[in-house]
Amino acid sequence: MSLTTYQRSHYINFHHIFPRSVLLKAGYDSIEANEIANMAFISGRLNRSLGDRMPDEYFPGIVDGRGQQVLASQQIPLHPDLWKLENYRLFLETRRAALAQTLNRFVEEISSSTEPMVDVSELIAAGESSLVEFKATARFNYQTRGREKDIEQVIAKTIAGFMNSGGGTLLIDVSDAGIPQGIRADLETLQRPDRDHYSQFLVQLVNTTIGREWGPYVAISFHQVEGKDICMVRVAASPRPAYVREGEERRFYVRMNNTTQLLTTDAAVQYIQQHWR
Numbered sequence: 001m002s003l004t005t006y007q008r009s010h011y012i013n014f015h016h017i018f019p020r021s022v023l024l025k026a027g028y029d030s031i032e033a034n035e036i037a038n039m040a041f042i043s044g045r046l047n048r049s050l051g052d053r054m055p056d057e058y059f060p061g062i063v064d065g066r067g068q069q070v071l072a073s074q075q076i077p078l079h080p081d082l083w084k085l086e087n088y089r090l091f092l093e094t095r096r097a098a099l100a101q102t103l104n105r106f107v108e109e110i111s112s113s114t115e116p117m118v119d120v121s122e123l124i125a126a127g128e129s130s131l132v133e134f135k136a137t138a139r140f141n142y143q144t145r146g147r148e149k150d151i152e153q154v155i156a157k158t159i160a161g162f163m164n165s166g167g168g169t170l171l172i173d174v175s176d177a178g179i180p181q182g183i184r185a186d187l188e189t190l191q192r193p194d195r196d197h198y199s200q201f202l203v204q205l206v207n208t209t210i211g212r213e214w215g216p217y218v219a220i221s222f223h224q225v226e227g228k229d230i231c232m233v234r235v236a237a238s239p240r241p242a243y244v245r246e247g248e249e250r251r252f253y254v255r256m257n258n259t260t261q262l263l264t265t266d267a268a269v270q271y272i273q274q275h276w277r
């Protein structure tokens with residue numbers, strides 16, 4: 001039997017997440033409609049069954065039936081507001097960043113070089129700046145010798161500040177003086193004290209304080225410096241404002257020189273208007 005006719009319904013197809021016909025009718029041009037960020041890989045049968053349905057119509061059913069991981073595996077934004085036609089361009093921006101982040105991680109993983117792509121020792125030696133921040137721990141309080149949620153919140157603020165200011169690098173387990181301390185103290189606060197669970201803790205921290213949709217803007221890696229394990233969090237610039245949840249409030253932070261600053265409502269509005277024109 002010819003391979004071109006055998007189980008045709010199981011072929012993998014390119015699928016327009018937002019239907020091309022709907023986008024063109026709404027005034028988007030063909031270049032925008034055919035962007036790679038609007039493409040997903042699905043079976044031929046599913047592709048035909050979806051027809052011209054919009055993602056805000058069929059994504060909820062997929063999530064309910066198979067979980068968010070089905071979308072996350074293809075770097076599709078999980079926030080329902082981004083599945084709406086009026087937010088198509090923001091959907092593209094968010095998914096472009098997620099796809100780029102995934103590709104960068106893949107390239108790093110398959111690299112055969114024994115040298116790190118980023119020289120962490122040089123970053124530490126250069127000191128803190130608008131693009132680099134040191135934190136002694138991500139959750140361990142050396143005075144109380146236990147977990148401190150306020151320290152976790154500071155980490156979230158720093159990450160959001162980088163997102164809102166063009167990106168940057170957070171080095172955890174490095175003192176303000178630039179002395180590597182290692183992640184051992186933080187690991188002792190985890191149920192399973194290893195790198196994987198430390199990464200999961202940081203990812204969950206971003207998800208709960210800033211938002212799950214900002215996860216793709218954060219890349220976590222570990223490096224040996226002077227015999228100590230250092231955690232590096234590289235943060236990409238966000239295409240829209242990222243807020244930090246603090247109790248019942250959502251607050252806006254930016255990076256100014258070598259500090260992370262909370263902006264007042266008026267200052268935040270002015271900054272947002274200028275930064276995301």
